[in-house]
Amino acid sequence: MANGLTYQRTTSTPEATKQLASTLAPYLxxxxxxxxxxxxxxxxxQFVQGxxxxxxxxxxxTSPTFNILLEYxxxxxxxxxxDLYRLDDRFQLEDIDYYSAIDGDGDGVAFVEWAEKFPEDMPYDYLELTVTVEAEGARRIVAHSYGARSRQLLCVWANDSKSRLGKCQL
Incomplete structure (x- = not known):
């Protein structure tokens, strides 16, 4: 995870995860x-819901697992x-208009689950959130920026006192 900022926070409930997510929204x-x-x-x-x-x-x-893409x-x-989980081939990404949403010129914000299945098709600039289950159901959310825009986004989000993100080294 070179060349970027990394912050983290642990949440104890689904509601706390959604609350953390809500603090990102004003900056998107x-x-x-x-x-x-x-x-x-x-x-x-849950993060996307927030x-x-x-x-x-x-x-x-809701989870787009069976739809691949849900638009709001x-x-x-x-x-x-x-949600790219059910896709088998990178050529299927064209069928769901994936590239127009992640090229940086889209009209909205794209949330992509399971993008690691297609590493060669990751955007140049993105904010990566890794969510892991910790003891007793807590969630550890690690945010890492890749690219100038995501670095700026992570900086302003981390400086928002409501996010309570802490800088970390990985």
């Missing part, structure tokens, strides 16, 4: 990409929630 701009890593059930979709709610999305946000357009900016 169209074209931003957030990659979510973590095991099944780690809380990736951001989407803070952006004004009223539609229930009624908030401050559109939310594109991708």
């Amino acid at each position: 701009h169209p074209g931003d990409v957030v990659v979510l890593d973590g095991d099944l059930g780690a809380g990736k979709t 951001v989407a709610a803070a952006l004004g999305v009223r539609t229930p946000v 357009g009624e908030g401050r900016i559109p939310v594109y929630h991708y």
Whole structure:
């Protein structure tokens, strides 16, 4: 994880994870990409739920595992929630309009789960959030920036006192 900033926070409940996510929402701009890593059930979709709610999305946000892509357009900016878990080949990414959402020129923010399946198709600039399950159900969220825009995004998010992110070395 070279060439970027890394911050972390541990949350103790799903509501706390959503609250942390809500503190990121004010800083998101169209074209931003957030990659979510973590095991099944780690809380990736809960994080997206928190951001989407803070952006004004009223539609229930669910896991896109079986849909591959779910779009939420009624908030401050559109939310594109991708789940690449069920894809087998990188050429399937074209069928879901993946590249237009992650090229930095999109009209909304893209959240991508399981992007590590296609490392050669990762965007140049993205904020990576790794969610791991800790003792007694707590979630450790590690945020790392890749690229100038995501570095700026992580800086302002970490400086928001409500996020309570702590700098860490990995």
